[in-house]
Amino acid sequence: MSQAIKQPRIVKIRENVLKKNDMLARELRKRFQENGVYVVNLVSSPGSGKTTLLTEVLTRLSNKYKTAALVGDLATENDAERLEKSGALVHQITTGTVCHLEAQMIEASLKQWNLAEIDFLFIENVGNLVCPSSYDLGENIRAVLFSTTEGEDKPEKYPTIVNSADVAIITKIDLADAVEFDKERFYESIYKSRPEMKIFEVSAKKDEGIDEWIDFLIKEKNLLGGQSIN
Amino acid sequence: MHELSIAYNLVEIAVETAEQNHLQKVDVLHVKIGVLSGVVKEALEFSFDIAAQGTPIEGAKLVVHEVPLKIFCPNCQKMHVLKKPIPLVCPECRQRTGEIVEGKEIELYSLEGGDVLEPSD
Numbered sequence: 001m002s003q004a005i006k007q008p009r010i011v012k013i014r015e016n017v018l019k020k021n022d023m024l025a026r027e028l029r030k031r032f033q034e035n036g037v038y039v040v041n042l043v044s045s046p047g048s049g050k051t052t053l054l055t056e057v058l059t060r061l062s063n064k065y066k067t068a069a070l071v072g073d074l075a076t077e078n079d080a081e082r083l084e085k086s087g088a089l090v091h092q093i094t095t096g097t098v099c100h101l102e103a104q105m106i107e108a109s110l111k112q113w114n115l116a117e118i119d120f121l122f123i124e125n126v127g128n129l130v131c132p133s134s135y136d137l138g139e140n141i142r143a144v145l146f147s148t149t150e151g152e153d154k155p156e157k158y159p160t161i162v163n164s165a166d167v168a169i170i171t172k173i174d175l176a177d178a179v180e181f182d183k184e185r186f187y188e189s190i191y192k193s194r195p196e197m198k199i200f201e202v203s204a205k206k207d208e209g210i211d212e213w214i215d216f217l218i219k220e221k222n223l224l225g226g227q228s229i230n
Numbered sequence: 231m232h233e234l235s236i237a238y239n240l241v242e243i244a245v246e247t248a249e250q251n252h253l254q255k256v257d258v259l260h261v262k263i264g265v266l267s268g269v270v271k272e273a274l275e276f277s278f279d280i281a282a283q284g285t286p287i288e289g290a291k292l293v294v295h296e297v298p299l300k301i302f303c304p305n306c307q308k309m310h311v312l313k314k315p316i317p318l319v320c321p322e323c324r325q326r327t328g329e330i331v332e333g334k335e336i337e338l339y340s341l342e343g344g345d346v347l348e349p350s351d
């Protein structure tokens with residue numbers, strides 16, 4: 001039943017619809033900073049080699065640092081199991097039908113850990129290049145991953161996520177020749193949405209570029225200050 | 231589809247604001263969606279009807295205003311509106327720029343409504 005309105009009015013609001021998430025993300029960022037936790041949010045399509053790369057990164061970092069990983073999955077997959085072998089603290093967030101992680105899911109998952117004991121936290125977002133882009137998780141850096149097998153034009157099909165990211169990583173770079181991956185065109189495709197973005201080229205299989213990515217993260221973490229076990 | 235989650239946030243803010251401003255009934259919600267916000271208009275419209283069900287603003291109409299990308303070119307020292315979201319290149323001097331002024335927002339802009347003629351209570 002529709003009711004008639006007396007003296008229609010307009011109320012100006014101008015409110016960010018995701019303000020609740022953004023406010024919580026800001027709080028999380030402050031907590032991370034206070035506890036000396038450097039946080040990386042990894043976004044990619046499924047099959048980009050994200051878990052393989054993360055396992056390798058966690059294994060190497062765990063020699064010197066205390067590491068943790070939060071893994072977002074639509075359903076129960078064995079990503080978390082694979083990651084645990086690295087020596088990192090691992091927790092899986094099963095999102096059900098939700099295609100992205102939100103700040104409140106991160107906050108809830110952190111309750112089981114003592115943040116002061118963690119140096120690096122990696123958040124493996126749910127595998128898709130659309131939904132995670134709007135949600136700040138309190139991370140220090142957002143990395144978007146593309147594998148050479150996805151083709152060099154893929155970044156320009158997802159301008160929002162590329163623009164929201166701080167760095168890009170090309171995975172499976174060892175396959176570049178085999179799949180005729182045009183690196184120059186890939187860089188151009190990234191720069192269309194994010195001019196001058198830093199791009200890493202890695203291969204977990206051939207151990208290429210991984211140390212460079214890790215060194216970059218350590219440097220960024222040290223720039224922020226906070227606590228360190230070393 | 232993250233638009234459903236966005237729609238729930240939208241409804242929550244709208245209901246709160248309507249209450250604070252003593253709008254007994256909300257007819258229209260105006261929302262601004264940037265072309266680089268990652269939100270698909272049709273998906274948000276569809277999701278809104280679901281999210282509004284059973285709330286005081288059920289039946290209100292959602293009007294989505296798409297906001298084009300506005301960039302600042304450090305070379306021209308001017309703002310420009312781009313016809314397409316990418317490439318992020320100055321339309322005048324072709325300089326690349328990452329300085330986005332508008333076009334990423336997901337904003338509840340305003341509500342239209344008022345008091346109902348015959349309150350049910």
Ligand SMILES: [Zn+2]
Nearest residue numbers: 303306320323
């Ligand atoms: Zn210019």
